[in-house]
Amino acid sequence: xxxxxxxxxxxxxxxxxxLDDGELERWPDFFTDECLYKIIPRENYERxxxxxxxxxxxxxxxxxxxxxxxxxxxxAPRALRHLLSGIRIKGHEDGLIRVQASYxxxxxxxxxxxxxxxAGKYLDRLVRDGGELKFKEKLCVFDSVVVPGSLIYPI
Amino acid sequence: xxxxxxxxxxxxxxxxxxLDDGELERWPDFFTDECLYKIIPRENYERxxxxxxxxxxxxxxxxxxxxxxxxxxxxAPRALRHLLSGIRIKGHEDGLIRVQASYxxxxxxxxxxxxxxxAGKYLDRLVRDGGELKFKEKLCVFDSVVVPGSLIYPI
Amino acid sequence: xxxxxxxxxxxxxxxxxxLDDGELERWPDFFTDECLYKIIPRENYERxxxxxxxxxxxxxxxxxxxxxxxxxxxxAPRALRHLLSGIRIKGHEDGLIRVQASYxxxxxxxxxxxxxxxAGKYLDRLVRDGGELKFKEKLCVFDSVVVPGSLIYPI
Numbered sequence: 051x052x053x054x055x056x057x058x059x060x061x062x063x064x065x066x067x068x069l070d071d072g073e074l075e076r077w078p079d080f081f082t083d084e085c086l087y088k089i090i091p092r093e094n095y096e097r098x099x100x101x102x103x104x105x106x107x108x109x110x111x112x113x114x115x116x117x118x119x120x121x122x123x124x125x126a127p128r129a130l131r132h133l134l135s136g137i138r139i140k141g142h143e144d145g146l147i148r149v150q151a152s153y154x155x156x157x158x159x160x161x162x163x164x165x166x167x168x169a170g171k172y173l174d175r176l177v178r179d180g181g182e183l184k185f186k187e188k189l190c191v192f193d194s195v196v197v198p199g200s201l202i203y204p205i
Numbered sequence: 206x207x208x209x210x211x212x213x214x215x216x217x218x219x220x221x222x223x224l225d226d227g228e229l230e231r232w233p234d235f236f237t238d239e240c241l242y243k244i245i246p247r248e249n250y251e252r253x254x255x256x257x258x259x260x261x262x263x264x265x266x267x268x269x270x271x272x273x274x275x276x277x278x279x280x281a282p283r284a285l286r287h288l289l290s291g292i293r294i295k296g297h298e299d300g301l302i303r304v305q306a307s308y309x310x311x312x313x314x315x316x317x318x319x320x321x322x323x324a325g326k327y328l329d330r331l332v333r334d335g336g337e338l339k340f341k342e343k344l345c346v347f348d349s350v351v352v353p354g355s356l357i358y359p360i
Numbered sequence: 361x362x363x364x365x366x367x368x369x370x371x372x373x374x375x376x377x378x379l380d381d382g383e384l385e386r387w388p389d390f391f392t393d394e395c396l397y398k399i400i401p402r403e404n405y406e407r408x409x410x411x412x413x414x415x416x417x418x419x420x421x422x423x424x425x426x427x428x429x430x431x432x433x434x435x436a437p438r439a440l441r442h443l444l445s446g447i448r449i450k451g452h453e454d455g456l457i458r459v460q461a462s463y464x465x466x467x468x469x470x471x472x473x474x475x476x477x478x479a480g481k482y483l484d485r486l487v488r489d490g491g492e493l494k495f496k497e498k499l500c501v502f503d504s505v506v507v508p509g510s511l512i513y514p515i
Contacts, residue, residue, distance in 0.1 A: 052362055062446070063446035063447070066445070070481070129504070131462055131481075132446075156479045158504050161506055163475070164464075164478065164504070
């Protein structure tokens with residue numbers, strides 16, 4: 051139990067580090083081959099509306115997403131910083147671990163002060179895959195009704 | 206020791222989740238029947254001035270607070286997000302556990318960007334009550350001298 | 361392992377508390393006599409440029425820094441709040457423990473709302489010194505290319 055908890059904490063720290071260091075090519079490796087990754091506004095989530103800001107339904111789609119991001123260079127350079135809080139095991143059965151956490155992504159654009167870019171909660175399902183914990187499902191439910199136009203990077 | 210630490214971490218995660226999910230009716234259940242809940246500006250706390258922004262001296266008063274909030278509908282809808290950091294056991298004697306943590310509450314109003322609404326520290330006293338850890342005292346000391354007019358929800 | 365992890369978490373909580381409570385005189389005690397403390401913009405760090413915003417190469421220099429800060433009274437009063445996330449042991453060999461964490465420092469100036477003042481990551485090296493874990497090296501790499509003029513307090 052203690053070991054699993056620490057493993058999960060380290061996984062989330064590594065996930066945040068990957069994104070904050072801009073190593074997007076490593077990002078899909080946090081997921082199983084068949085997976086669901088979704089960024090969805092809180093209101094849509096609560097009303098059961100399917101509309102998502104980002105939706106990937108396999109590791110291949112995650113990789114495509116990264117490639118598309120790398121090919122596009124219209125985005126201003128920015129530094130991201132994930133702050134996670136309240137990482138918590140909400141359920142654990144048949145090899146499936148449900149984990150919830152709150153997140154805030156801070157963004158620093160060149161010559162600007164650091165701002166809160168996006169905040170919300172992760173609703174995740176993890177499985178052990180080849181010895182390592184991976185995301186089978188990662189739902190990022192963010193605290194806005196409006197969709198930030200600049201939500202182009204994974205959360 | 207390990208178990209107590211995890212129990213406390215989970216308690217704080219659950220407390221934050223309750224408030225962030227807007228389930229205010231469950232909020233008083235985190236406290237013992239006789240309790241003290243207080244939101245106080247840093248300066249007042251340091252100078253020993255009693256003036257608090259919110260003060261409840263029993264679970265009944267917490268419940269009254271929630272009812273009053275629910276009856277009032279003048280407040281703009283908002284999403285809150287608690288980020289906690291440095292949850293730490295500062296003392297443990299005679300069944301009383303002193304816990305301190307830093308908090309930031311992010312707020313997202315409709316059509317606005319997410320902002321830091323309030324930040325400060327929790328100075329708490331926990332006891333075991335019917336098997337569960339509950340707040341006997343929860344002091345929210347926030348980092349401002351001015352009182353935000355919109356501090357209507359519990360922190 | 362569990363004990364070391366908790367010890368490190370508590371150390372970081374105590375470090376943040378020391379700075380947030382404004383007890384700067386206690387700050388150098390978190391370091392070994394010979395140490396390196398450095399605040400450096402992300403770009404300089406990544407390019408290997410040595411230019412740092414703050415640089416102290418011994419505990420004595422840290423103490424000098426605090427004294428200088430205390431003698432100067434031109435700075436507006438402010439409250440700082442450190443939020444740490446993803447505290448993680450990255451290596452442990454020959455008594456040297458490498459720890460990484462993300463941080464955000466929130467700042468509240470009198471009569472102003474709380475803002476994100478600085479965010480980035482700690483890249484630290486800890487050693488056991490007289491029984492206690494101390495920073496032999498603490499690198500604060502912040503997420504900006506511009507140097508905030510008001511970066512006068514330790515991070």
